[in-house]
Amino acid sequence: MKPRHGLLAGLARHFVEELADSLEAEQLAARAGFLQALDPRAKLLAIILLIVGASTARLLLPLAGLFVLAVVLSLLSQIPLASLVRRVWLVVALFTGLIALPALVLVPGEVIVTLPWCGLGVSRQGLRSAAFLIGRGETCVTLVSLLVMTTPWQQVLKAMRSLGVPVVVVAMLGMTQRYIFLLVQLALQMFEARRSRVIIAPDAAATRRMALAMLGVLLGKSLQLASEVHQAMLARGYRGEVCLLDEFQMCWCDWLVLLLALAVCVVMVLLK
Amino acid sequence: MHIPDGYLSPTSCAIAYGVALPFWLIACRRLKRRLHTRLLPHLALFSAFCFVLMMFNLPLPGGTTGHAVGMAIAAIVLGPWAAVLAVSVALLIQAVFFGDGGITTLGANCLNMAIVGSFVAYGSYRLLAGRSAPDALRRVFAAGIAGYLGINASALLAAIEFGIQPLFFHDATGTPLYAPYPLSVAVPAMMIGHLGPAGIAELVVSAGLVAYLRRSSPELLGGMHPEPAVARKTPRGLWYALAVLMIASPLGLVAAGTAWGEWGADAFQDAAARQAIRHASANIAPPSQAPAGLARLAEFWTAPLPDYAPAFMHSETFGYVLSAFVGVGIILLAYLLISRFVGGPRRALDPYR
Numbered sequence: 001m002k003p004r005h006g007l008l009a010g011l012a013r014h015f016v017e018e019l020a021d022s023l024e025a026e027q028l029a030a031r032a033g034f035l036q037a038l039d040p041r042a043k044l045l046a047i048i049l050l051i052v053g054a055s056t057a058r059l060l061l062p063l064a065g066l067f068v069l070a071v072v073l074s075l076l077s078q079i080p081l082a083s084l085v086r087r088v089w090l091v092v093a094l095f096t097g098l099i100a101l102p103a104l105v106l107v108p109g110e111v112i113v114t115l116p117w118c119g120l121g122v123s124r125q126g127l128r129s130a131a132f133l134i135g136r137g138e139t140c141v142t143l144v145s146l147l148v149m150t151t152p153w154q155q156v157l158k159a160m161r162s163l164g165v166p167v168v169v170v171a172m173l174g175m176t177q178r179y180i181f182l183l184v185q186l187a188l189q190m191f192e193a194r195r196s197r198v199i200i201a202p203d204a205a206a207t208r209r210m211a212l213a214m215l216g217v218l219l220g221k222s223l224q225l226a227s228e229v230h231q232a233m234l235a236r237g238y239r240g241e242v243c244l245l246d247e248f249q250m251c252w253c254d255w256l257v258l259l260l261a262l263a264v265c266v267v268m269v270l271l272k
Numbered sequence: 273m274h275i276p277d278g279y280l281s282p283t284s285c286a287i288a289y290g291v292a293l294p295f296w297l298i299a300c301r302r303l304k305r306r307l308h309t310r311l312l313p314h315l316a317l318f319s320a321f322c323f324v325l326m327m328f329n330l331p332l333p334g335g336t337t338g339h340a341v342g343m344a345i346a347a348i349v350l351g352p353w354a355a356v357l358a359v360s361v362a363l364l365i366q367a368v369f370f371g372d373g374g375i376t377t378l379g380a381n382c383l384n385m386a387i388v389g390s391f392v393a394y395g396s397y398r399l400l401a402g403r404s405a406p407d408a409l410r411r412v413f414a415a416g417i418a419g420y421l422g423i424n425a426s427a428l429l430a431a432i433e434f435g436i437q438p439l440f441f442h443d444a445t446g447t448p449l450y451a452p453y454p455l456s457v458a459v460p461a462m463m464i465g466h467l468g469p470a471g472i473a474e475l476v477v478s479a480g481l482v483a484y485l486r487r488s489s490p491e492l493l494g495g496m497h498p499e500p501a502v503a504r505k506t507p508r509g510l511w512y513a514l515a516v517l518m519i520a521s522p523l524g525l526v527a528a529g530t531a532w533g534e535w536g537a538d539a540f541q542d543a544a545a546r547q548a549i550r551h552a553s554a555n556i557a558p559p560s561q562a563p564a565g566l567a568r569l570a571e572f573w574t575a576p577l578p579d580y581a582p583a584f585m586h587s588e589t590f591g592y593v594l595s596a597f598v599g600v601g602i603i604l605l606a607y608l609l610i611s612r613f614v615g616g617p618r619r620a621l622d623p624y625r
Contacts, residue, residue, distance in 0.1 A: 018327070018370070048375065055376050056282050058443060088371065096276065103452040107438075109445070125445060129452040136278025136450075141371045144277075148369055156368065168300065168312065169361075175316030176323070176361050177369065183324045204331040208476065211330055215477065216484030219321055219349070223492070226317035230310050238309060 016188075019181065021087065028149045033077030035150040040159035042254035046261035047147045053261075053268035054139040060128065062271055063135045066264070070142040077150050088145050089138060096137040100130035153177055162248065179225070183218055190214050273341070273423075273430055273462075273470070274366065275381055277374030279451045280433060281441040288433070289379030295387045296360065299353040315354060319361035322346055326362065330473055339470075340477035341385050343426070344393035344419035348482065349492050352394040359386035380433055384426040393422030393478075406490040412483045419478030420471045427466035434458040518596040522589040537562040 029036060035043060050066065057063040074084055105115070109125030147156065154174065161170040194210060202210065280288070303311050325342040342362075346355035360382045366372040373381045400414035435455030438448035451458065485492050539545035540562040549558045561567075 022369075051277060051375055052282065055277060055285070058449060091371075092276075100452070103448075106457060107448060107452050109447070125447040126452070128445075128447040129449075132447070132449055133278060133452065137276050140277030140374060140376070144368065144371055144375060148371075153369065166300070168304070171312055172316045172319065172357075172361055173365065175312065176319040177365055179317055179320035180323050180365070183320050184327075187324060207331050208480075211328055212477065212480035213484060215325060215328060216481055216488065218324060219345070219481060219485070220489060222317045222321040223314075223349075226310075226314040229313040229317070233313060234309060 018184065022181070024083065025149045026152065028077075028079060028083075029152050031078045033079070033150065035073060035077040035146060037253075038257060039248050039250050039254040040151050040155040041162045041248055042250060042258045043147060043151060044156065044159040045163065046257050047143050049258075049261040049265040050143050051140050053265035054136055054143070056265075057136070057268045058272050060131055060135065062268055063132070063139065066268070067135060067139045067142070069264070070139055070146065074142070074146055077146065079146065079149055083149075084142060084145065088141050092137045092141050093134065096134050100133040103130045103133070158248070175229075179222075182225075183222065186221060187214060187218060190217065273381075273385065273427055273466070274363070274373030275377040275384075275430060275433070277376050279374070279437075280377050280380055281437060281450050282376065283441075284433060284437065284450075285376045285379060288377075288383050292360075292379045292383045292387060295356055296382075299356045302353050303357065314350075315357050315361065318346060318350060318354070318358040319365070322358055322362040323365060325477065326366070328477075330476060340419070340474045341389065341423060341426070342477070343385055343389035344397065344415060344422045344474060344478040345481045347390040347394035347422070348397050348415055348418070348478070349485070352390050355390035355394070356382075356386050359390060380430070384429045384433075388429050389422040389426035392425040393418040396421045406493040407486045409486075411493055412479050412486060415482035416475040416479030419474035423474040424463070424466050424471055427462050427470070428459070431455075431459040431462035434462070514600065518600060519593060521596040522592040537567045 038046075050069070054063060054066050057066065071081070071084075074081065104122045104126040105120040107123055107126035107129050109123035111121035112124050112127070113122045114120070115122065151159075157170050157174050160173075161167060191214065194214075303315070322342040325345075326339055329339050341359070343355060343359055346358050350358060363373060363381050363386060364378060367375055367378050367381070397414050397418035400417055401408075401411045404410040404414075432455065434451040434453060435458035437451040438454055441449045443449060453461065482493065539549065540558055540560070546558055550556065
């Protein structure tokens with residue numbers, strides 16, 4: 001009989017990978033690199049502008065140029081390419097590639113190659129369409145990853161606040177991110193506690209029941225924790241108004257980066 | 273179903289943000305008013321729970337695996353408006369922190385899953401659960417079906433968003449610039465997966481969690497929350513406005529001619545009416561006789577108050593006012609009957625709603 005432990009072991013592995021990735025991002029954000037030195041507000045806005053530029057690009061060559069720019073930025077920021085390959089490029093290539101592949105034959109147009117074993121024709125339009133999809137996906141996710149890998153989460157939140165995101169949303173995002181890791185840890189502990197007490201591998205139905213019970217406990221704990229956190233916040237003087245300290249300083253190089261990103265975005269929109 | 277960057281055009285993304293924005297604002301205002309200081313910790317913790325729930329890959333009947341979004345359980349426990357915010361925050365963190373779903377497409381993802389998914393799931397749950405007790409088995413089935421319908425409504429909307437891209441956004445050579453598949457491909461491709469494993473995962477998680485809560489914390493399934501501190505405002509102003517509108521309804525008699533497209537079958541035979549139709553339709557002459565389908569269906573139903581003036585009424589103005597009162601009365605009666613069957617005391621008692 002096929003062992004069923006793999007499914008929950010996969011869940012645990014997923015949790016651990018998320019924690020490890022987050023820890024790695026914290027370490028990368030502490031390095032002395034180009035993006036790390038920028039003001040978080042300028043960096044966030046510049047990355048958003050570049051993503052908008054990648055989304056609006058109507059030609060493949062400028063899109064490829066934007067991807068190269070993202071790679072150069074990662075090298076200047078001491079982000080190891082191996083980390084990008086593992087966390088971003090392979091995942092996006094697999095996911096988007098799977099979706100884009102049928103476009104080669106499904107998008108009608110000028111046939112450039114006929115596949116020998118099935119007689120289907122690969123169209124030029126299909127090829128370009130798949131290239132657009134993969135190129136945009138790789139470029140945008142690389143840019144977002146650069147932001148997250150070079151900026152501590154709390155600074156991303158403060159930058160969002162500076163850019164006009166409501167303070168309640170920013171505070172909520174900060175608390176949510178913190179408690180995600182707590183809940184993940186709780187789930188892992190429940191999983192390990194259960195696994196250490198069983199001898200026979202549970203079947204799919206038992207695994208499902210166990211996972212649902214774990215989720216139920218997590219839900220209960222989340223709501224209980226929310227009440228406790230609320231009481232703790234009230235005890236510390238919280239009256240419904242959130243105040244965030246804002247100690248950022250923009251220098252000339254932040255403005256320059258912002259202007260360059262804006263220029264790239266405008267060029268992408270105008271190029272047809 | 274998390275749409276990454278590059279699959280939707282900037283125009284589609286902007287429209288999605290535009291549609292989602294009022295929902296976010298209304299949800300923020302409603303919840304801030306009702307929860308006040310509890311808003312932040314409760315929504316943050318529930319968003320974190322939704323995020324973790326999305327990471328659980330469940331073994332499903334049939335040998336496959338799948339993960340739920342949690343929109344249904346969020347809507348059932350917190351109510352639809354809180355679910356909108358909780359799922360939106362979870363989606364934002366997934367997009368920014370873990371690269372799952374795009375930044376430009378965040379509005380579309382929130383619209384599909386957090387807004388449409390939550391409201392469809394909540395509506396279905398309320399409809400199916402009715403006024404059953406919090407620990408009734410009926411609620412488990414209702415939650416399962418609500419989850420299934422919620423995620424499939426989200427998937428259908430996402431498929432439509434994908435499917436319209438090649439129609440509107442392509443270059444001069446016909447190359448689709450964003451999602452390349454038309455509706456005929458995108459809808460079946462999305463729906464097969466969501467009517468199958470993904471829908472079943474949402475069904476199993478929603479039903480399973482409600483079954484768990486039914487035993488452990490039935491108070492979370494409604495009816496036992498304390499009365500909110502904020503008093504409910506009676507919409508007195510709206511009633512006055514409605515009364516003024518009803519009394520002013522004969523103003524419609526001042527307008528000349530008939531509304532475009534509201535002609536009866538006999539109007540095609542009448543010379544004056546034909547002239548009016550021609551005049552209102554950019555000088556295109558109407559057919560000499562009423563279309564067969566129109567003539568057949570015109571016989572199907574005879575209104576009890578034709579043209580807002582029953583035959584026994586001598587004053588047309590009074591007929592209008594009477595029709596307005598009768599119409600509003602029927603609508604109110606229908607609303608009260610629907611609320612009696614669908615709604616319940618829980619709506620007014622739950623502080624999240």
